Amino acid sequence: MTYKCLVDRITQESVHKIKMLEQDCINIGVLGAGVVGSSVLEHYYQSRNLLSEAVGAPINLRFAVVRDLAKPRNVILPEGLLSTNMADVIEDPQINLVISLLGNEEAERSAITAAINQGKHVVTANKVVMAKHGPELFAIASQNGVDLLYEAAVGGGIQVVDNLICRYSPNRFRSVQGILNGTTNSILTRMSLDNMEYGAALSLAQKEGLAEPDPTNDVEGYDAAYKLAILASLAFKKGWVDPAQIYCEGISRIHPRDFKNADDMGYVIKLIGAASDTPKGIEAWVAPALLPKDHLLANVNGALNGILLQGDPIGDVQLAGPGAGGKPTAASIWSDVVKASKDIITGNVSTNHFSTEKATVLPFDESEHSNYVRLTIIDGFRRVENIGRIFSDNEVSINQILQLKNRKWLDEGVNMAEMAIDIDPSGEGNITKAILDLSQADYCQEIGSRFRILSS
């Protein structure tokens, strides 16, 4: 930037600031008052002074748009705050900041677009909209000179998005690994520590309100994939990682015996979202994975989320905290409101954006990982030798093998045995081929599980 450009920019900014500040406070509108929205409103009424201090100017909540005025809420709201009319927020010229928490993808996307087009700064928690439509929305935000912030879209209260953009900007990241979904982490923690079966742990999570009646989005890993897409887009600066390109496996096929085997081999099992920057492209997947017990994410239990970033020169940095819930998510939303409000005051625009260009995402089969495989075999002579040969023939080498006396049984007169195999880092394609070969051996009864293994 030259001196001349900068002076021009400053003059423009001053005009912008004076325009924005013809009113003496930051006027906020909220769209949606579900779990998160109610916590956002609650914190405002409990801590308005704290929030105004953080901003450096008074803040004022003008309207909250809801579908149903009569719906009972946890928080007592002043008369006249609630409205059912979106235009009360979107078209109010006094409102300069919109908190958009509608949830539904299409409704949110169009509300965000409309608010931005009215010159309003926007804060949202919607990971689906940001992961899928981020590039398009960032372009509109840039045209309109407003902030579009979305800290709460990833990791509830953890605050990794803004850190990646601002504080971590002097670093190059090579990998991101995360426990990105609290529902599945709580189910897996129960399965691991309380020896529960998947179905029972899921029912319990549903009873507690941790899992939805239709849990697909969480248990199949889609929710984690949206978050991983955002993280990978921000961390590597190699373009927008389209969530549709992320390989995704859910947790429903994990058997209680897998937890036992993992434990015996020195691991815990977590649903992991992992991405890395490789010379061939971005690798990104969501799947159950075994983590060494001393891995920084191994102790992240229950509904917590955890994220491990590996970069240079920063090293390995881990963040953990509540991954969901009204209050922690509201904390992240208010952090974004503080940032956007400061930008309104100073005339700055925060470009918390990832590229509009699509990143090259490596096909999962072309990536390399350690794998864990559990199989049931008809026990007999030369089994270890034959299984070993199938792996060797596919250029796959074995790190640990577990065939224990207490995991052998008699089935209609046939000696059965379970084996757990920990495979050294190998091409996913090679391992798939080895497993296919193995499944065709006459002694192989079942390939029970196959998961990835992370290193410490």
Next chain:
Amino acid sequence: MTYKCLVDRITQESVHKIKMLEQDCINIGVLGAGVVGSSVLEHYYQSRNLLSEAVGAPINLRFAVVRDLAKPRNVILPEGLLSTNMADVIEDPQINLVISLLGNEEAERSAITAAINQGKHVVTANKVVMAKHGPELFAIASQNGVDLLYEAAVGGGIQVVDNLICRYSPNRFRSVQGILNGTTNSILTRMSLDNMEYGAALSLAQKEGLAEPDPTNDVEGYDAAYKLAILASLAFKKGWVDPAQIYCEGISRIHPRDFKNADDMGYVIKLIGAASDTPKGIEAWVAPALLPKDHLLANVNGALNGILLQGDPIGDVQLAGPGAGGKPTAASIWSDVVKASKDIITGNVSTNHFSTEKATVLPFDESEHSNYVRLTIIDGFRRVENIGRIFSDNEVSINQILQLKNRKWLDEGVNMAEMAIDIDPSGEGNITKAILDLSQADYCQEIGSRFRILSS
């Protein structure tokens, strides 16, 4: 702030910006090129484009002041960069940002003061100077309208300082707990996992360059206390916590048997810095403590640091990463340089300050904690009953007690036994009195250890 004030401020800022930007780049001077300084220089020469992009304007390193030009360094530097003359940085009107890494308290304090008085923004890693003299330096920085940033003073690459000031500003924190010193954490990890004695683990850390030849500052907890003082001053916003007021115990008295007892009772041992905001004042201490094995800091091993913040509405948030070392510390310094440079460009001043007023710090004896006590007794009839009575008489209740067969022995014909007691949360004063009473009992041979216990 009223409309009029804001417009005045904007006009002033514009003048400031135009003045600062008569040159087309951010000119930086570095004071000191030890371990951290060398990494700061190395990252600049490896990643100048990345750093300029992060700033949004070109950055230019003008001079690095060192004591000895001839000293061999890890990084190849261009001719003319090094100087032995502080004035080359402090008095160069072109330099608008100084990275101060002198180390020595008095030298650093006076260099920071001089640079600020010349209108230069300052970034430092000096925890002693910031913890002890922060209030005075912040006042000078405010008078001169410059940033004084110090992310690298706490937790190496972890980045908690700026988060507390900016991202976490909408929250109220009630407690901060941290593993704040990598040297002692590495010693304790060895003692715990490899059954080493304190002396051997310390020698090994010294050989690896993790501990200083005189390890006092680390092993007595002073280093952690400076960092805790900064964290507590920022987190609670109740004034400046003077490090001199922090209760401090070192790690040299931890016995290998304490690790065994802790493990049996479900704990690990860490050197913890803990502060909390109580109605009576700030509680702040550094001491060895037992942590439940599922505590979020329990897996923070080796030279890592970890910090757990408990606040509302954010919940419990944990950050972990490399607590020291040239590269991670350099990452934090460059993050501050990016921030200060953006402020130079926009004419903003970041007030990353804690109050100049002193916080009320609660005398340690008036605080309440769970305690762990290890004692050696002459074994005999009614011992448990008598020990129990001494605690009850002092209004102290016992949570767990460990008196194991394998920790009994014969000493010159006398039956000796070791006991480990886990005390429910009680006043420190009461526990001290109970232990005093106990030490006066004829069967009590030795009070071996007394440490605090954190809850999950």
